[in-house]
Amino acid sequence: MGIKAALSKPFAAYVHQRNQAWMQQPVQTQQKVFTSLIQKGTSTAFGRDHGFKDIRNHSDFTQAVPIRDYEGLKPYFEKVKKGEPNVLWPGKPIYFAKTSGTTSGTKYIPITADSISNHINGARNALLAYVHQTGKSAFLDGKLIFLSGSPELDEVSGIKTGRLSGIANHHVPAYLRRNQLPSYQTNCIDDWEEKLEAIITETLHQPMTLISGIPPWVQMYFDRITTKTGKKIKDVFPDFSLFVYGGVNFEPYRAKLFESIGKPVDSIELFPASEGFFAYQDEQEDPGLLLLLNSGIFYEFIPVNEYYNEKPRRLQIEEVEVGENYALVISSNAGLWAYSIGDTVKFTSTSPYKVVVSGRIKHFISAFGEHVISEEVEKAMRQTMQLFPEVEVIEFTVAPFVSQSAGQSYHEWLVAFGQPPQDEMAFRQELDQQLRQLNVYYDDLITGNILAPLKLTPLLPDAFQQYMKSQGKLGGQNKVPRLSNDRIIADALLELKVKS
Structure with a gap:
């Protein structure tokens, strides 16, 4: 010693x-x-x-x-x-x-x-x-x-x-x-x-x-x-x-x-x-x-x-x-x-x-009165990943999408996967269910057809790094908000989604 x-x-x-x-x-x-x-x-x-x-x-x-x-x-x-x-x-x-x-x-x-x-x-x-x-x-x-x-x-x-x-x-x-x-x-x-x-x-x-x-x-x-x-x-x-x-x-x-x-x-x-x-x-x-x-x-x-x-x-x-x-x-x-x-x-x-x-x-989403907070989306993601052990998540953020048509608005989860789920639809459905269990207001909005179930948008593995670099905030103590009540970050990240 x-x-x-x-x-x-x-x-x-x-x-x-x-x-x-x-x-x-x-x-x-x-x-x-x-x-x-x-x-x-x-x-x-x-x-x-x-x-x-x-x-x-x-x-x-x-x-x-x-x-x-x-x-x-x-x-x-x-x-x-x-x-x-x-x-x-x-x-x-x-x-x-x-x-x-x-x-x-x-x-x-x-x-x-x-x-x-x-x-x-x-x-x-x-x-x-x-x-x-x-x-x-x-x-x-x-x-x-x-x-x-x-x-x-x-x-x-x-x-x-x-x-x-x-x-x-x-x-x-x-x-x-x-x-x-x-x-x-x-x-x-x-x-x-x-x-x-x-x-x-x-x-x-x-x-x-x-x-x-x-x-x-x-x-x-x-x-x-x-x-x-x-x-x-x-x-x-x-x-x-x-x-x-x-x-x-x-x-x-x-x-x-x-x-x-x-x-x-x-x-x-x-x-x-x-x-x-x-x-x-x-x-x-x-x-x-x-x-x-x-x-x-x-x-x-x-x-x-x-x-x-x-x-x-x-x-x-x-x-x-x-x-x-x-x-x-x-x-x-x-x-x-x-x-x-x-x-x-x-x-x-x-x-x-x-x-x-x-x-x-x-840092919350309450575009429809649901007041979803960071702790809830992180817990929903963590619990979903436990059920899909093959999945690796590098980074993610969540934003609302507001539609003018009833029942067509939703939360969009933009996720950079290190290893994507083998069954993306099942992963998305489980993620939505986990959040519904964690936030009763979100659940009510889904049940009442005010919101559609969440949309999952896979991003390139280095999408968040590319985004932070474009903002002059790569590295150090900088970090992307886990969720936002607007689409400023989400719309920029859509340029970096995985091509289907």
Whole structure:
């Protein structure tokens, strides 16, 4: 056992013990975070505008500070971008995390000196939790790859600006940097396909032990290696033992990814975003992600069916229930106040508090009042694939087709198959039935002849890669929405369907 692997175990035990302290007092921990945030925010422009000096409790806060998304807080973000201090948080941010928005264009999310540790320690502690729980630490002595965006940073009003993954790259601990691949020069390549080839060249003959990234881009990396070598990943990287991922639901990718690897490997799911690092999987046998309650973020939870109400309930941590679907709202030491991040979560446990990411509040189909969400289409696909074991799905998305003729509208599933079903009609019928069982409103629309059963449109295996490339979003942290309430993406993908 190498020195890094050996030293990680006592450090992991220390971090585990510290986590237990706040996990055993979750409500008090969140209250301390709330109080600290309000005290710090009182001296800011936002705090003065919203009467922070008179806020004593959460009820006062909900009266004074409405829920907003990026567009709602944009006037404040613009002031921060111009270099004004003390706007949302004391002083100025040390970074802007730049991310793409659908309605707001490019978004600039502040990261402050107080909030940077949330991002860095969250990822670190996820690995240490794995070491503590499993006793496995040998991966720390091998080579580690993080498929991420460029670490090159620009400046906006003197504030360093770049993709979150690129910013995080500058904070990889020194003791891991010598193990890290790809090289800085390769990581800075903008073109994803050129970058991928360079990554393969650098890693192909290295003792890779940990591979991390968004599943569809890791799959692309694996596919290129297999094409180049004719081997399974286990034979190219025999020491590969840990896969770390986040950003999308892993289940639709799991079967193909592990088939590419050729052996079981442990995995850790993370819940990171430009706005904060919220949760990580701390137990291998439990898919729930430990919600980080002590990390400078105060959480509120809105029942999804109330999200668009004029005054939805804003629940605190002690008020949530297992199995309910909530929109996640945060206030943080990055200067985000009652900020709706757009993700929805379900609690799997309240002792400790653990969540799974169930979808995006804006990613749904309700063209006919059915309100189908990401979790439902992913579960329908997963359960259907279990009945058709020959099927491999690379990627898919769902969109409505609205017809002017009664009973002729439908949901269109655009699917890139690695291996298509032997009986496409039976697969389609089962997929439709699974969704009907998961969503009663969709079932009612089918029964009432308002909607026709779903249409299945097979796409070329690399259709989504071609689409993302055409949008300038190939690789990195970019991903295609699982479903949309319009046909913008669907109509573009139809150009890439399999010719019958």
